[in-house]
Amino acid sequence: MAFDLDEAIGAGRVGFFTDTSVCIGCKACEVACKEWNAVPEDGLTFTGMSYDNTVGLGADTWRHVAFIEQRRPLGHQEPGLNDQDFRWLMASDVCKHCTHAACLDVCPTGSLFRTEYGTVVVQEDVCNGCGYCVPACPFGVIGKRERAGGGTAAKCTMCYDRLGAGEEPACAKTCPTDSIQFGDLEELRERAERRLEQVRASGVTSARLYGHDTGDGVGGMGAFFLLLDEPEVYGLPPDPVVTTRDLPAMWRHTATAALALLAGMAAAAWLRRPGTASTAGASTTADSTTAALRAWAGTAISRRRA
Amino acid sequence: MSQTDVRLDGSAEVRTEREATPGSAGPRPLRPATAQPEPGSYYGRPVLNEPTWQAADIAGYLFLGGLAGASSTLAAAAELTGRPRLARAAKTGALCAVGGSLYSLIHDLGRPERFVNMLRVFKVTSPMSVGTWLLTAYGPQAGCAAATALTGRLPRLGRAATIGAGLVGPAVATYTAALICDTAVPAWHEGYREMPFLFAGSAAAAAGGLGMLAAPPDEAGPARRAALLGAAAECAAALRMERRLGPLAEPLKRSRLLRAGEALSLAGALAGIAFGRRSRVAAGAAGAALLAGSACTRFGIFRAGMESANDPKYTIQPQRRRLSRARAERDLQ
Numbered sequence: 001m002a003f004d005l006d007e008a009i010g011a012g013r014v015g016f017f018t019d020t021s022v023c024i025g026c027k028a029c030e031v032a033c034k035e036w037n038a039v040p041e042d043g044l045t046f047t048g049m050s051y052d053n054t055v056g057l058g059a060d061t062w063r064h065v066a067f068i069e070q071r072r073p074l075g076h077q078e079p080g081l082n083d084q085d086f087r088w089l090m091a092s093d094v095c096k097h098c099t100h101a102a103c104l105d106v107c108p109t110g111s112l113f114r115t116e117y118g119t120v121v122v123q124e125d126v127c128n129g130c131g132y133c134v135p136a137c138p139f140g141v142i143g144k145r146e147r148a149g150g151g152t153a154a155k156c157t158m159c160y161d162r163l164g165a166g167e168e169p170a171c172a173k174t175c176p177t178d179s180i181q182f183g184d185l186e187e188l189r190e191r192a193e194r195r196l197e198q199v200r201a202s203g204v205t206s207a208r209l210y211g212h213d214t215g216d217g218v219g220g221m222g223a224f225f226l227l228l229d230e231p232e233v234y235g236l237p238p239d240p241v242v243t244t245r246d247l248p249a250m251w252r253h254t255a256t257a258a259l260a261l262l263a264g265m266a267a268a269a270w271l272r273r274p275g276t277a278s279t280a281g282a283s284t285t286a287d288s289t290t291a292a293l294r295a296w297a298g299t300a301i302s303r304r305r306a
Numbered sequence: 307m308s309q310t311d312v313r314l315d316g317s318a319e320v321r322t323e324r325e326a327t328p329g330s331a332g333p334r335p336l337r338p339a340t341a342q343p344e345p346g347s348y349y350g351r352p353v354l355n356e357p358t359w360q361a362a363d364i365a366g367y368l369f370l371g372g373l374a375g376a377s378s379t380l381a382a383a384a385e386l387t388g389r390p391r392l393a394r395a396a397k398t399g400a401l402c403a404v405g406g407s408l409y410s411l412i413h414d415l416g417r418p419e420r421f422v423n424m425l426r427v428f429k430v431t432s433p434m435s436v437g438t439w440l441l442t443a444y445g446p447q448a449g450c451a452a453a454t455a456l457t458g459r460l461p462r463l464g465r466a467a468t469i470g471a472g473l474v475g476p477a478v479a480t481y482t483a484a485l486i487c488d489t490a491v492p493a494w495h496e497g498y499r500e501m502p503f504l505f506a507g508s509a510a511a512a513a514g515g516l517g518m519l520a521a522p523p524d525e526a527g528p529a530r531r532a533a534l535l536g537a538a539a540e541c542a543a544a545l546r547m548e549r550r551l552g553p554l555a556e557p558l559k560r561s562r563l564l565r566a567g568e569a570l571s572l573a574g575a576l577a578g579i580a581f582g583r584r585s586r587v588a589a590g591a592a593g594a595a596l597l598a599g600s601a602c603t604r605f606g607i608f609r610a611g612m613e614s615a616n617d618p619k620y621t622i623q624p625q626r627r628r629l630s631r632a633r634a635e636r637d638l639q
Contacts, residue, residue, distance in 0.1 A: 241625075
C-alpha cells in the first residue's frame with residue numbers, strides 16, 4: 001500500500017479519551033471550544049432531539065454533545081421513575097484526528113497537515129475552499145465555513161495553539177467530570193482499558209471502546225471513546241474506513257478506462273477510413289481489420305495489466 | 307406558599323397536611339411521544355456531512371470534463387484519419403467544454419486565484435490534485451489545437467497540440483470518476499470499480515454526439531461509432547454497478563435522471579448509426595440526445611451520491627454487514 005497511509009506518526013502523539021460513562025451533558029466543552037477558538041454561531045434551532053440542539057459536528061461546531069434517552073437500565077442504577085427503566089446516554093463528540101486521515105489525503109492544496117503532535121489541522125490561509133475534505137471524512141466532522149469570496153474548511157485543531165504553550169485543549173480543561181481526558185495517546189489507551197474493566201465490573205456490560213484499535217479502518221483514532229451502546233446510536237459509523245485505502249485500485253480502474261477510451265476512439269476512426277469505406281477493396285478491409293485487432297489487443301492488454 | 311412553618315425559636319416543622327405528595331395522583335400518564343432516537347442511528351441524522359458541492363458546478367464539471375477530454379481524442383483520431391471538418395468541430399467543442407468546466411471549478415472555489423493554491427503541491431493521494439495537473443497540461447493544448455484549427459495558422463504546432471490533447475483527453479475524461487469515488491459517500495465510493503468505465507462511456511457518447519451535431523455526416527462516421535460504443539459501455543457499467551452494490555444501489559435504481567440518461571444515450575446512439583449518415587437533421591437530433599443523455603447520467607450519479615450520504619442507513623448498514631462478516635469469519639477459525 002503506497003501513499004502516505006504508511007506515514008509514521010512520531011513519538012509524542014497526543015489525543016483525547018472521552019469516557020462517556022461520566023459525561024453529564026453540561027456542554028461546557030462546547031462552550032469552551034467556541035470561546036477559545038472564536039468559532040462562529042452555528043444556528044439557533046430547536047430540534048426536539050432530547051437536550052441536543054447542536055445536532056452534529058461541522059465547520060462551526062467542533063465539539064458536539066449527543067443526548068440519547070433509552071428505556072433500558074444502566075448497570076445497577078435505579079432511575080427513580082417508578083418501575084420504568086431509563087437511561088440517559090451523553091457523549092461529547094469531536095474530530096478523531098485519524099492515523100489515516102482521509103481529509104488530509106484528499107486535500108489538493110496541502111492546507112490540511114499533520115502536526116508535530118500527531119493531530120490534523122487546517123491552515124485557513126492555504127485552503128481554497130474546494131470542499132473535497134467534507135465528503136471524504138467518514139465521520140462527518142469537517143465542514144466548509146461559507147463567507148463572502150469563498151469559504152474555507154474548518155474543524156477541531158485539538159487547540160494547536162494551546163498545545164504549543166504546554167496547555168491542554170480548552171474542552172478537556174473545562175470538563176468538570178474528566179469525561180474528556182487529554183494526554184499522551186499510548187497512556188490514554190492503557191487508561192481506557194482499565195476504565196473499561198471497571199465499568200464492566202460495575203454491571204454495564206454494554207460498555208466498549210471505540211477507535212482505540214490501531215488495526216481499524218482508519219488506523220486508530222487520535223480521539224477515542226468509551227461508549228455504552230453501539231456507535232451508530234451516538235451517530236458514529238460502526239466500521240469507518242479511510243476512503244484512500246481503495247485509491248490505488250481506483251487509479252488502476254481509471255487508467256484502464258482511460259486506455260479503453262483511447263482504444264475505442266481509435267477503433268471508431270481507423271475501422272473505416274474516408275474514401276475507403278465505399279470502395280472496400282480487399283487490402284483496405286485487411287487494413288481496417290488489423291486496426292480493429294490492434295485496438296482490441298490494446299484494450300485486452302490494459303485489462304490484463306489492471 | 308411555604309410548606310414549612312418557621313417559628314420564633316428558629317426551628318422548622320414540616321406541615322403534615324401537604325396534599326401534593328409525589329405519586330399521590332397515581333401513576334403518571336406517559337408523556338406524549340417526543341422525538342425518539344431511531345434504532346440504529348442518531349435521530350435519523352446522517353453520519354456524513356453533506357458535500358458542499360453544488361450540482362450545477364460539480365455535476366456540470368463531470369459532464370463538461372468528460373465531453374472535453376473525449377472530444378479531443380476524437381479530434382486527434384479524426385485529424386490523423388483525414389477528416390478535417392470533424393476534427394475542427396471536435397476541437398472547438400473541446401475548447402468550449404474545457405472553458406465551461408474551468409468556469410464551474412472556479413465558481414465552486416469562489417475566486418479564480420484559488421485555483422493557483424492547488425499548483426503548490428502534487429499529491430497522488432488526492433484525485434483533485436492529480437486532476438488539477440491534468441487540466442493544466444490539457445487546457446493549453448486543447449486551446450492551441452482549437453485556435454490553430456480555426457485560424458489555419460501554425461499547422462505543425464496545431465497538429466502536435468491536437469495529438470497531445472488527444473492523449474491527455476482520456477485521463478481528463480475519466481479521472482473525475484476517481485474524484486467522486488475517493489470520498490466516504492457510500493454510493494460513489496462502493497461503485498469505484500465501474501465508475502471509471504461508466505464515465506468513459508458517457509464521455510465517448512457525449513463526444514460522439516457533439517461530432518454528429520457539428521460535423522457533416524460524411525465525415526462523422528467515427529463520431530457515430532464512438533457514440534454507439536460509449537453508450538453501450540455506459541449502460542453495461544451502470545447495470546453491473548447496480549447489481550454489485552446490492553441494497554446500496556437503491557438511490558441509483560430510483561434515479562429518474564439515470565434512467566433518462568441511459569434511454570437518451572442508447573436512443574441517440576442507435577438513431578445516429580441508423581439514420582445519421584443519410585439525414586443531417588437526424589444526425590443533429592441524435593447528437594443532441596446523446597449530449598443530453600450524458601448530462602443526465604452525470605447529474606443522476608451526483609444526486610444519487612448525495613442521497614446516499616444523507617441517509618444514515620446507507621452508511622451504517624454496509625459497515626454493520628462488514629463487521630458481522632468479519633466476526634463470523636473469526637468465529638469459524
